[in-house]
Amino acid sequence: MSKVFVEYAIKSAFRESFLIYMQQWRQREGRLELLEGTDQEGLYVEIWHDVTYEEYTQFKQERLQDVEIGTQPAWEDWVEGGLRKLHMWHFAEVPST
Numbered sequence: 625m626s627k628v629f630v631e632y633a634i635k636s637a638f639r640e641s642f643l644i645y646m647q648q649w650r651q652r653e654g655r656l657e658l659l660e661g662t663d664q665e666g667l668y669v670e671i672w673h674d675v676t677y678e679e680y681t682q683f684k685q686e687r688l689q690d691v692e693i694g695t696q697p698a699w700e701d702w703v704e705g706g707l708r709k710l711h712m713w714h715f716a717e718v719p720s721t
Contacts, residue, residue, distance in 0.1 A: 626716045628680050630670040630687070633704040639666065642702055646670075666704070680714040687712065 634642045650656050655674055661667035675683070687699060688707055700706050 625673075626675055626677070626680075626714060628670075628672040628675045628683065629713045629715070630672070630710070631668070631712075632699075632710040633664075633667045634702055635704050636666060638702045675714065677714055677716075680712075684712050 646656075646658050650658060653672075655672055657671040657673070659669045659671070661669075672683075688710065699710060703710050
């Protein structure tokens with residue numbers, strides 16, 4: 625089993641648009657979990673379940689592009705500090721010994 629974590633802060637001016645966009649993603653992708661910081665409004669973590677490393681690299685490449693593609697927003701505009709402040713990691717389960 626593997627997971628991808630994506631962490632960023634959304635500018636308050638884009639919060640409503642962001643939440644609508646992410647709700648649509650969650651409806652399409654049953655493997656997405658979205659969390660917001662309870663002591664830091666606007667700080668979000670996406671947890672993607674069962675993502676292969678190949679899917680992750682494609683996902684990361686798409687997310688870190690500074691363009692609007694179809695329904696994907698320009699994350700550079702939405703994220704506080706721009707794309708350099710959007711962090712992504714892929715984790716794989718450690719086998720038990």
